Amino acid sequence: MASSQSFHQAYNKNKRWVSTSALFSFIFLLLFALSTFIIHWIDLSKVTSTTIFKTIEVLNNIKQQPQFPLNCNNETSNSTCPFSYPTTFHLNDDSPSSSCPNYFKWIHEDLKPWEKTGITREMVESGKNMSHFRLVVVNGKAYIDKFAKSYQTRDVFTIWGILQLLRLYPGKIPDLELMFQCGDKNVVDKKKFQGPENVSPPPIFHYCGDEDTLDIVFPDWTFWGWAELHIRPWETTLRNIQEGNKNVKWKDRTPYAFWKGNPAVSPIRKELEKCNASEEHDWNARIYDIQWQKERSKNFQDTKLENQCTYRYKIYAEGATWSVSEKYIIACDSMTMFIEPKYYDFFTRSLIPLQHYWPISAKNMCEEIKFAVDWGNAHLDKAQKIGEGGTNYIIDNLKMKFVYDYMFHLLNSYAKLLRFKPKIPEGAVEVCSESMACSLRGARKHFMVEGMVISPSDTPPCTMPSPYTTQTLHQFLQEKENLIGQVKTRAMNKEL
Numbered sequence: 001m002a003s004s005q006s007f008h009q010a011y012n013k014n015k016r017w018v019s020t021s022a023l024f025s026f027i028f029l030l031l032f033a034l035s036t037f038i039i040h041w042i043d044l045s046k047v048t049s050t051t052i053f054k055t056i057e058v059l060n061n062i063k064q065q066p067q068f069p070l071n072c073n074n075e076t077s078n079s080t081c082p083f084s085y086p087t088t089f090h091l092n093d094d095s096p097s098s099s100c101p102n103y104f105k106w107i108h109e110d111l112k113p114w115e116k117t118g119i120t121r122e123m124v125e126s127g128k129n130m131s132h133f134r135l136v137v138v139n140g141k142a143y144i145d146k147f148a149k150s151y152q153t154r155d156v157f158t159i160w161g162i163l164q165l166l167r168l169y170p171g172k173i174p175d176l177e178l179m180f181q182c183g184d185k186n187v188v189d190k191k192k193f194q195g196p197e198n199v200s201p202p203p204i205f206h207y208c209g210d211e212d213t214l215d216i217v218f219p220d221w222t223f224w225g226w227a228e229l230h231i232r233p234w235e236t237t238l239r240n241i242q243e244g245n246k247n248v249k250w251k252d253r254t255p256y257a258f259w260k261g262n263p264a265v266s267p268i269r270k271e272l273e274k275c276n277a278s279e280e281h282d283w284n285a286r287i288y289d290i291q292w293q294k295e296r297s298k299n300f301q302d303t304k305l306e307n308q309c310t311y312r313y314k315i316y317a318e319g320a321t322w323s324v325s326e327k328y329i330i331a332c333d334s335m336t337m338f339i340e341p342k343y344y345d346f347f348t349r350s351l352i353p354l355q356h357y358w359p360i361s362a363k364n365m366c367e368e369i370k371f372a373v374d375w376g377n378a379h380l381d382k383a384q385k386i387g388e389g390g391t392n393y394i395i396d397n398l399k400m401k402f403v404y405d406y407m408f409h410l411l412n413s414y415a416k417l418l419r420f421k422p423k424i425p426e427g428a429v430e431v432c433s434e435s436m437a438c439s440l441r442g443a444r445k446h447f448m449v450e451g452m453v454i455s456p457s458d459t460p461p462c463t464m465p466s467p468y469t470t471q472t473l474h475q476f477l478q479e480k481e482n483l484i485g486q487v488k489t490r491a492m493n494k495e496l
């Protein structure tokens, strides 16, 4: 017993001792660990933050080219071009190259008339009386020879865009001379060049084309801004529209077809006015006039593009020819209705009916609109999908990088056809961003700076898709016709 008792006592004593010392050592260890941890943590965080910082720096050095914002520092002259901007640039061989959107295929089609003959100086000169200016690029520098005044600042912002292209891909735009037409109307009449005399058409760059003309399609000035109407450069405008799209969800939008614009410029818009809801008829269309003079006095408060995405359906109606409004309308997430366009601009020929827009025949326009709205309101998900299809086409394919890439490929393909050596015209002045923008003020200056390219690209231009063959082109156009026919006969594919 005694032994067992002493054992117990010893055990208890022992246990007490063990637990006290364990407690002490535990606390000690804990403190030690804590302090070590804190020291290490401080060290670690220091190391980590410097490492992260260094990594960012390295990434920046790889990714970010040196920047060259507008340089208006020359006190003696606003019209001189600084020498500081790089004249060449090199990309790492492993820089990723994406493929260009499908609509780049049309570059081949637009240059087809000169594919066999090439382009001679005589052909270029014969377009002089139909052009507003001649652009010359020699050794990466741009020169402008102006022949006629264009409407508002169309020519100014078009030239600005070309200068930005030269900044994006310095040293990659070949020597060239080209004529540019800035009006609404197309100028190179196809019929005139199909006779037995076989005269070659003048190659003339312009903002739109159609079946009857041979104008070479080039992005319009609004991608760099429309100062007179307070429409900012495309990148900003698109971002604002996308923000605006979040204001009213598709299904909560007004269930009618909306159009707002200047009806005076085309017969089709005058017709469209007749589809406005009246006492007798409701064609499901809501049509609003804009008088730009009046809007100007209100500082364009009611014409903000980002506030015009509150209807489920939006109508696109051509003006005198194509209308720059097209991209803003399609970007709205609403289902776009195209009233049978006759003209196209550079990105619209690859739009597919019922995938990106709803085709409206110009005949029986009001009934067609009513039918489309009724169909959409009865098939909400499908109508919404067409709306999103159009918007995604714009977001994916009409990034500013692609707009420049289109210009890049078009100008390079054009220059390959030239059969003469481009030369700087007599008395021509070099133009650059500084010579154009430094002396300006107000919206024009603002927009130019906003849409300016300040570094050479860090990725190469996208790679061109192969041309259509006669057969694939025919097939593409046929499929489009079929879809339009389905809507006309109200026999839409079941699976739509």
Ligand SMILES: *[C@@H]1O[C@H](CO)[C@@H](O)[C@H](O)[C@H]1NC(C)=O
Pocket (backbone or CB within 6 Å): 074, 075, 076, 077, 080, 081, 082, 083
């Ligand atoms: C500023 O402009 C003057 C006059 O054209 C020119 O001679 C001079 O080289 C320019 N200076 C700089 C720093 O570009």
Ligand SMILES: *[C@@H]1O[C@H](CO)[C@@H](O)[C@H](O)[C@H]1NC(C)=O
Pocket (backbone or CB within 6 Å): 125, 126, 127, 129, 130
């Ligand atoms: C432009 O000049 C060409 C001859 O070079 C002529 O055939 C054509 O009719 C003229 N066009 C206009 C619009 O004056």
Ligand SMILES: *[C@@H]1O[C@H](CO)[C@@H](O)[C@H](O)[C@H]1NC(C)=O
Pocket (backbone or CB within 6 Å): 273, 276, 277, 286, 287, 288, 289
């Ligand atoms: C269309 O109808 C609406 C509503 O009645 C009206 O506010 C608008 O001014 C009309 N549009 C035109 C172009 O007459």
Ligand SMILES: *[C@@H]1O[C@H](CO)[C@@H](O)[C@H](O)[C@H]1NC(C)=O
Pocket (backbone or CB within 6 Å): 072, 075, 076, 077, 078, 438, 439, 440
């Ligand atoms: C250059 O432009 C600025 C405004 O951007 C103006 O204040 C200045 O007087 C101009 N300088 C010359 C020499 O024209």
